[in-house]
Amino acid sequence: MGAVAAEADPWLVVENVTVEFPGVRALDGVNFSARAGEVHALMGENGAGKSTLLKVLSGVNRVTDGALRVGGERHVFANAREALRLGIAIIYQELTLSPNLSVAENLLLGQLPQHYGIVDRRRLRERALMILEELGEGNVHPATKVRDLSIGQQQMIEIGRALLRDARIIAFDEPTSSLSVQETRQLKRIVKRLRDEGRVVLYVTHRMEEVFEMCDAVTVFRDGRHICTHDTMAGLTQDQLVSEMVGRDIEDVYGYRSRETGDVILKVDNLEGRGLTAPVSFEVRRGEVFGFFGLVGAGRSELMRLVCGVESPKGGEIHFNGRTGRFNSPGQAIHAGIAMCPEDRKSQGIFPVASVTDNLNISCRRFFRRMGLWRDPGRELDNTRDYIKKLRIRTPGPRTRISTLSGGNQQKVILARWLSEKIELFVMDEPTRGIDVGARRDIYNLLYDLADQGKAVVVISSDLTEVSAICDRIGVMRSGALIDIVDRDAATPERLLGLALPA
Amino acid sequence: MSSDKSVHADAGSQPETVRPAGRQGLIKPLRTLLDTSGLIAIFIVLFIALAVAIPDFMTGRNMVGLLLSVTIIGTIATTMMMVLALGEVDLSVASIVAFAGVSAAVITSASGSVLIGALGGIAAGALVGVFNGFVVARFGINSLIATLAAMEFVRGLAYITSGGDAVMITVPGFFELGSASFLGLTLPVWTMIICFVIFGFVLNLTAFGRNVLATGGNPEAAALAGVNVRRLKIIVFGLQGLVAGIAGVLLTSRMGLGDPNTSMGLELAVISACVLGGVALSGGVASITGVLVGVLIMGCVQNAMGLLNVPTFYQYLVRGAILLLAVLFDRWKQQKRQRA
Amino acid sequence: MSSDKSVHADAGSQPETVRPAGRQGLIKPLRTLLDTSGLIAIFIVLFIALAVAIPDFMTGRNMVGLLLSVTIIGTIATTMMMVLALGEVDLSVASIVAFAGVSAAVITSASGSVLIGALGGIAAGALVGVFNGFVVARFGINSLIATLAAMEFVRGLAYITSGGDAVMITVPGFFELGSASFLGLTLPVWTMIICFVIFGFVLNLTAFGRNVLATGGNPEAAALAGVNVRRLKIIVFGLQGLVAGIAGVLLTSRMGLGDPNTSMGLELAVISACVLGGVALSGGVASITGVLVGVLIMGCVQNAMGLLNVPTFYQYLVRGAILLLAVLFDRWKQQKRQRA
Amino acid sequence: SDDNVKIGFIVKKPEQAWFINEQRAASELGQEQGFTVVRLAGEDGQQVLSAIDNLNAQGAQGFVICPPDVRLGMAIANRAKQYGMKVVTVDDQFVGSDGKPMTEVPHLGMSGYKIGEQVGNAIAEEMKRRGWDMDKTGALRISNNELPTARERTDGATQALLDAGFNKDNVIDAPQQNTDTTSAFTAASPMFSKYGKFDHWVIYALNEESVLGGVRASEQYGLSPEDVIGVGINGSGAAFAEFSREKPTGFYGTVAVSSTMHGRQSAENLYQWITEDKQPPAYTETTGTLMTRDNWQEVRKELQL
Ligand SMILES: Nc1ncnc2c1ncn2[C@@H]1O[C@H](COP(=O)(O)OP(=O)(O)OP(=O)(O)O)[C@@H](O)[C@H]1O
Ligand SMILES: Nc1ncnc2c1ncn2[C@@H]1O[C@H](COP(=O)(O)OP(=O)(O)OP(=O)(O)O)[C@@H](O)[C@H]1O
Ligand SMILES: O[C@@H]1[C@@H](O)[C@@H](O)CO[C@H]1O
Ligand SMILES: [Mg+2]
Ligand SMILES: [Mg+2]
Numbered sequence A: 001m002g003a004v005a006a007e008a009d010p011w012l013v014v015e016n017v018t019v020e021f022p023g024v025r026a027l028d029g030v031n032f033s034a035r036a037g038e039v040h041a042l043m044g045e046n047g048a049g050k051s052t053l054l055k056v057l058s059g060v061n062r063v064t065d066g067a068l069r070v071g072g073e074r075h076v077f078a079n080a081r082e083a084l085r086l087g088i089a090i091i092y093q094e095l096t097l098s099p100n101l102s103v104a105e106n107l108l109l110g111q112l113p114q115h116y117g118i119v120d121r122r123r124l125r126e127r128a129l130m131i132l133e134e135l136g137e138g139n140v141h142p143a144t145k146v147r148d149l150s151i152g153q154q155q156m157i158e159i160g161r162a163l164l165r166d167a168r169i170i171a172f173d174e175p176t177s178s179l180s181v182q183e184t185r186q187l188k189r190i191v192k193r194l195r196d197e198g199r200v201v202l203y204v205t206h207r208m209e210e211v212f213e214m215c216d217a218v219t220v221f222r223d224g225r226h227i228c229t230h231d232t233m234a235g236l237t238q239d240q241l242v243s244e245m246v247g248r249d250i251e252d253v254y255g256y257r258s259r260e261t262g263d264v265i266l267k268v269d270n271l272e273g274r275g276l277t278a279p280v281s282f283e284v285r286r287g288e289v290f291g292f293f294g295l296v297g298a299g300r301s302e303l304m305r306l307v308c309g310v311e312s313p314k315g316g317e318i319h320f321n322g323r324t325g326r327f328n329s330p331g332q333a334i335h336a337g338i339a340m341c342p343e344d345r346k347s348q349g350i351f352p353v354a355s356v357t358d359n360l361n362i363s364c365r366r367f368f369r370r371m372g373l374w375r376d377p378g379r380e381l382d383n384t385r386d387y388i389k390k391l392r393i394r395t396p397g398p399r400t401r402i403s404t405l406s407g408g409n410q411q412k413v414i415l416a417r418w419l420s421e422k423i424e425l426f427v428m429d430e431p432t433r434g435i436d437v438g439a440r441r442d443i444y445n446l447l448y449d450l451a452d453q454g455k456a457v458v459v460i461s462s463d464l465t466e467v468s469a470i471c472d473r474i475g476v477m478r479s480g481a482l483i484d485i486v487d488r489d490a491a492t493p494e495r496l497l498g499l500a501l502p503a
Numbered sequence B, C: 001m002s003s004d005k006s007v008h009a010d011a012g013s014q015p016e017t018v019r020p021a022g023r024q025g026l027i028k029p030l031r032t033l034l035d036t037s038g039l040i041a042i043f044i045v046l047f048i049a050l051a052v053a054i055p056d057f058m059t060g061r062n063m064v065g066l067l068l069s070v071t072i073i074g075t076i077a078t079t080m081m082m083v084l085a086l087g088e089v090d091l092s093v094a095s096i097v098a099f100a101g102v103s104a105a106v107i108t109s110a111s112g113s114v115l116i117g118a119l120g121g122i123a124a125g126a127l128v129g130v131f132n133g134f135v136v137a138r139f140g141i142n143s144l145i146a147t148l149a150a151m152e153f154v155r156g157l158a159y160i161t162s163g164g165d166a167v168m169i170t171v172p173g174f175f176e177l178g179s180a181s182f183l184g185l186t187l188p189v190w191t192m193i194i195c196f197v198i199f200g201f202v203l204n205l206t207a208f209g210r211n212v213l214a215t216g217g218n219p220e221a222a223a224l225a226g227v228n229v230r231r232l233k234i235i236v237f238g239l240q241g242l243v244a245g246i247a248g249v250l251l252t253s254r255m256g257l258g259d260p261n262t263s264m265g266l267e268l269a270v271i272s273a274c275v276l277g278g279v280a281l282s283g284g285v286a287s288i289t290g291v292l293v294g295v296l297i298m299g300c301v302q303n304a305m306g307l308l309n310v311p312t313f314y315q316y317l318v319r320g321a322i323l324l325l326a327v328l329f330d331r332w333k334q335q336k337r338q339r340a
Numbered sequence D: 001s002d003d004n005v006k007i008g009f010i011v012k013k014p015e016q017a018w019f020i021n022e023q024r025a026a027s028e029l030g031q032e033q034g035f036t037v038v039r040l041a042g043e044d045g046q047q048v049l050s051a052i053d054n055l056n057a058q059g060a061q062g063f064v065i066c067p068p069d070v071r072l073g074m075a076i077a078n079r080a081k082q083y084g085m086k087v088v089t090v091d092d093q094f095v096g097s098d099g100k101p102m103t104e105v106p107h108l109g110m111s112g113y114k115i116g117e118q119v120g121n122a123i124a125e126e127m128k129r130r131g132w133d134m135d136k137t138g139a140l141r142i143s144n145n146e147l148p149t150a151r152e153r154t155d156g157a158t159q160a161l162l163d164a165g166f167n168k169d170n171v172i173d174a175p176q177q178n179t180d181t182t183s184a185f186t187a188a189s190p191m192f193s194k195y196g197k198f199d200h201w202v203i204y205a206l207n208e209e210s211v212l213g214g215v216r217a218s219e220q221y222g223l224s225p226e227d228v229i230g231v232g233i234n235g236s237g238a239a240f241a242e243f244s245r246e247k248p249t250g251f252y253g254t255v256a257v258s259s260t261m262h263g264r265q266s267a268e269n270l271y272q273w274i275t276e277d278k279q280p281p282a283y284t285e286t287t288g289t290l291m292t293r294d295n296w297q298e299v300r301k302e303l304q305l
Helices: A049-057 A080-085 A102-107 A123-134 A151-163 A181-196 A210-215 A236-245 A301-307 A332-337 A345-349 A357-359 A365-366 A377-390 A406-418 A437-452 A464-470 A491-500 B026-033 B037-051 B060-069 B071-085 B095-111 B113-138 B145-164 B173-179 B187-205 B207-217 B220-225 B229-255 B264-274 B288-307 B312-339 C028-035 C038-052 C059-068 C069-086 C093-111 C114-139 C141-163 C173-180 C189-204 C205-218 C221-225 C227-254 C266-276 C288-307 C312-339 D015-031 D045-058 D070-081 D112-130 D146-165 D181-194 D208-221 D236-245 D259-276 D298-303
Strands: A010-021 A023-033 A039-042 A065-070 A071-076 A087-092 A169-173 A200-204 A219-221 A225-230 A264-272 A282-287 A289-294 A315-320 A338-342 A426-427 A456-461 A473-478 A480-487 D008-009 D034-041 D063-064 D086-090 D107-109 D137-142 D169-175 D200-204 D228-234 D252-257 D283-285 D289-292
Touching: A010 A049, A010 A080, A010 A200, A010 D283, A023 A049, A023 A065, A023 A219, A023 C093, A039 A049, A039 A181, A039 A210, A039 A236, A049 A169, A049 A200, A080 A087, A080 C227, A087 A151, A087 A301, A087 A480, A087 C114, A087 D236, A102 C059, A102 C205, A123 A151, A151 A169, A151 A332, A181 A200, A181 A210, A200 A210, A200 B026, A219 D008, A219 D228, A225 A236, A236 A437, A236 B312, A264 A301, A264 A456, A264 C114, A282 A480, A289 A301, A289 A437, A289 A491, A289 D298, A301 A338, A301 A426, A301 A456, A332 A338, A332 B229, A338 A406, A338 B207, A345 A406, A345 B220, A357 A365, A357 A377, A357 B207, A357 D181, A365 A377, A365 B207, A377 A406, A377 D181, A406 A426, A426 A437, A437 A456, A456 A464, A456 A491, A464 A491, A464 C266, A464 D086, A464 D228, A473 A491, A480 A491, A480 C221, B037 B288, B060 B071, B060 B187, B060 B288, B060 D045, B071 B095, B071 B229, B071 B288, B095 B145, B095 B173, B095 B264, B113 B145, B113 B173, B113 C312, B145 C266, B145 C312, B173 B187, B173 B229, B187 B207, B187 B288, B187 D252, B207 B229, B207 D208, B220 B229, B229 D045, B229 D070, B264 B288, B264 C141, B312 C114, B312 C141, B312 D034, C028 D298, C038 C288, C038 C312, C059 C069, C059 C114, C059 C189, C059 C205, C059 C288, C059 D181, C059 D208, C069 C189, C069 C205, C069 C227, C069 C288, C093 C114, C093 C141, C093 C173, C093 C227, C093 C266, C114 C141, C114 D228, C114 D283, C173 C189, C173 C227, C189 C227, C189 C288, C205 C221, C221 C227, C227 D181, C227 D208, C266 C288, C288 C312, C288 D181, C288 D228, D008 D015, D008 D045, D008 D259, D015 D034, D015 D259, D034 D045, D045 D063, D045 D070, D063 D070, D063 D259, D086 D208, D086 D259, D107 D236, D112 D146, D112 D228, D112 D252, D137 D146, D137 D181, D137 D208, D146 D200, D169 D181, D169 D200, D181 D208, D200 D208, D208 D228, D208 D252, D228 D236, D236 D252, D236 D289, D236 D298, D259 D283, D289 D298
Parallel strands: A023 A225, A039 A200, A039 A219, A087 A169, A169 A200, A289 A456, A289 A473, A338 A426, A426 A456, D008 D034, D008 D063, D063 D086, D086 D107, D107 D283, D137 D169, D137 D200, D200 D228, D228 D252
Antiparallel strands: A010 A023, A010 A065, A065 A071, A219 A225, A264 A282, A264 A315, A473 A480, D252 D289
């Protein structure tokens, strides 16, 4: 696979590293090494310790025990600056950009070109343009403010920043979870180039295809422990990898179950509004799992935000469950029986300083009131424990602050928030972003259960395999317009992609 | 910043065991107590030290005096806690106290009725609060600047209402409001206690309180989760105005006059008490026990300085130093706990 | 809050292409002007209205007086802008002004040297600033509470240094600092102008300034990208102290005495001027033009009220209303721009 | 004398030189005569009541007070009665619910209005000496209407000027936001440019700092010291600073009152009331002495400032 054969001596060695947080041993005596010129996948369930390991490399997390060797020398990094100086660049799982600065400034943050402290605007622009070209984002202007970019583009900026570090070791933490199809392709090219240049590339992902397509070696973690390393992908099967990750066999992740559909529950007629370039009409039936596919920025989220009362439509009608009319606020929609689980976990989903249980019960706690007056923390806790079990949420307890959970586990809590609502139509925007295979299986099952009960589910997903595998019908959007609605049987990945790509 | 993130969960061993950490089995108030124990510890040590060192400190009459001296700050701190939990701030409270007091005095004198006067004053306060909430929620104006404007404006109203001079109250019944006593404590003290109980309850045991915290933690997420953020803000600011209005009316009654110049700088004292009590200015974090302790620490220090005859200028140094040390110590305890 | 997030991206025809909005091709100062144009428009309209309505307003002497009256707020606002851009706040500036002024007076009188006295005063200010920065950066103490403590403490120091009374200056040369003039403008005015130039330059054109904005926008991101956040904070607070110190020394020289009671409440005026000028309290957003306009609006309003003989009590109303209306109007323009 | 006597001395502005002096003088007297003086601040009604509670907790037998608002008299007197403490007022006399001074509480002080009149008379005399045409003279009244005592003083001065034949229309108000130099400067600045028609100016305010602010603004406008007569009130460092300048400025003089005497005398009155049960006189009025560049050192010594 690799164009340049990997060197014999590992450039990066992690020796017996342990990292402890209050209530959690995130890494437990981990040994691991990676060679220059290889792409090394790190895999494992949510909360297995992948991100923690990367943060040890970048000096963000301190080790309780153990050591790092880079190029044969022992290091303990006190902070991010030191790690950067030693040639380690990380693309973190959560975006770390400064929203009001320009793209160029974000790309070169921490190493702005300067003469005696004065920023060299020309060089800044040139370097930014160069790297944007390389990222395949040539149409992003370097002076654009980062907050005006889509999440995918922001993720690419994040990657560009790491590339500009010219680092010897470069680590990606679930980079593709918010990238579009083209962006993912571009990323794959970049990763390949990095490998060919003889760098150490660490690659964290939950997507099997990527591992088999891009990586030269894979290490699996479970519960903070190193489980196994495959130095070559030859002879390794997906099933084997999955069972090493989750400790059990999963035959078909998607496990689609067919069912009868009922009456129309949602009917959208010629809806117009921000983000849409043409009026949109579609129907969703009870018992149906309806998917929206499209490239990032195709307008799927915007469409469902208009439906769910997050933003107000400029025209068109919405009929839901016997009532006609738009919702003026998400609250109104939820009370009527539509809930939307947002796509951007960090900015739209979690309350970072609040506990898992407060995050989970924020909306549904109205069902747990005592005498209809004050809340019932006991029943809220029961509900939380219930979902901790159902979704295998890895947390020291229901009262742990959510910001200390791993990314995937935070996502599960947000999902549980909506799963515990009493709703008729459930809209999920990129629900499985960053979620491990085992848990995805559980989530799909919960969706099917909802549909079986006669409710309806709308899934927005950029994961082609996922939409085509779990949905009964799929609406494909492109550039703000609904292009076509495809039945499950006709929904081959090629067909969907063909519809979604600009003509 | 980073230190903000970490939590107070106990050290465990096996990550997969999702067992409730030891403390989490305890009842809620006790847990809160432990959570804010850094500050509570400071308070207890301070209190004991003062009681031992200053003979007059622990006397009953001094305790009553101490309580009385923190009533305004304490009462208003309970709603300021809600405002801060929401991620907002209210600088207009001192002006509201003055305006409500003056209004109550004027209305009482004009109408001859204590009830109408008191209600009028309180209503004036609540109105200002609702207006603040409206400006902040409806127009998305930063609350610091909105309430700074209100602070000027309302102080001006207080001067205009009173003509610049303190307004004397002619109806004798009015004085009883401030001095009516029950179980040895006067109405202002009871009001403070009741506010602590009510807002402690609201914050912890109602959906409203949790929504306030959620909104403070991430307003966008809260709106998407169905919280009516706008209404919430108007209500919280309205409550703040209402409570400041009550405090103003009681103050006027205790003083026997509505003084438009009263309580200058009160807003900063109230906010410090809250922040000292662990309320995050960035929103989303608040504890009623913390606020109580914050208020008491500030009151004890001030009281002790009076008893010790500390010269005025040095009182500034002591207040500044205590504030800083208390926060530093709290921070240090938190960090130690994190490492443990 | 949600309104904060939305942007002025063009209503998308082609969603994939994020092309630079037309404005972004323009040169920087012009763009900044347009960005803050809401406020600049207000200012221009206000200025013309005042010039037309009040005959004495546009006289050269009144303009000089106006400029002089905003020197302290203006000078300190330039560094406050940096502090706010960093996502922090400094409440201790008024105390620093007093302390630096008193120190300069005392040192000058003791040493007999104007240079030593002035430098001593400035150094006192810078020291307080560095201390603030250290407490905030090293211990992660919330800057509002840290500088509130400093505000008390340093005011106390000013009283103690001066013995509570205004300190007279025995060296005549000291008065020249405040009255030395060049091209018809005195040193305090030049100092303000120079501060605007320097900090405008620092904010927009230096790596330091961009790092300040980046840190304010997302401190974690900045730290991860290798920005030395701690050093940055200490420097910015240090600069704030230094500049407040300079302002204090110049004030003392202008007034001819070191007054420990001076400038009470200045911190709020400075912060309002900044926020009025579009500086976000949450950090990461600042513009020097905005701050300039904010300072000038406040100065013009105050000056005009004097010329118009507005009764004192109504001045409160006017100040509050202007502040609110200016921010409301700005908000409204922003929203209109977003929709356009 | 009695070792156990403890009295409070509560003032409305503990940071002001005036009150610092008063409290210091009282303490010194206490040391001489063997009683304790507890110095407390009472910047608003709430603080005053706390201070009284605090005194009660310490077992004080009475207190001297300069109240933040004269109308707090009833509330303060009631509180004191409740604790069995004796009260005397200094500087500012309590006003009862009828709007008249509360004569039952012994008072020592100067009338704000009368001290203001002294200022006005001093200005009028100096104007005459300089031979100014009153019609070409503006009077800058730096006012602070939020503070009743300030208003009394400026009203007194204004009245004295009018009585001396000053033209009412030439009295210009410059409201300040604070009581310090800077706020007076800001308030005064626009007035000079607005009323450029006047050749001469007289300046008065509630205290020296504020008058100084006005004088600085006049200098800024370009008026020479000969064309300005500023007269302050109090006799504090601000005035001394100005008098010790090399050259005379527009700050002509100040009506100095002996804060030291006020502090000592009021404390002594109270002490004797407590120990000898000798009720002090209901009203002791003090007056000020005009202090100018020529005589300031002697007056300062005389008044023990
Ligand atoms: N700052 C922290 N404080 C406390 N616990 C933490 C902290 N950071 C991580 N953890 C815990 O460490 C464990 C490992 O988390 P980590 O983020 O490394 O998982 P991950 O493998 O990256 O998972 P995911 O696939 O969901 O991103 C989790 O149980 C998490 O709760
Ligand atoms: N706040 C905003 N202001 C202006 N335009 C916006 C805003 N948010 C989204 N858009 C635009 O609306 C269009 C649709 O975006 P949307 O997020 O709905 O796409 P999507 O298909 O859901 O993709 P994703 O996978 O990123 O969620 C895009 O052109 C986007 O740039
Ligand atoms: O405020 C004044 C003070 O400045 C001093 O002059 C004494 O009287 C008080 O009323
Ligand atoms: Mg992770
Ligand atoms: Mg989307």
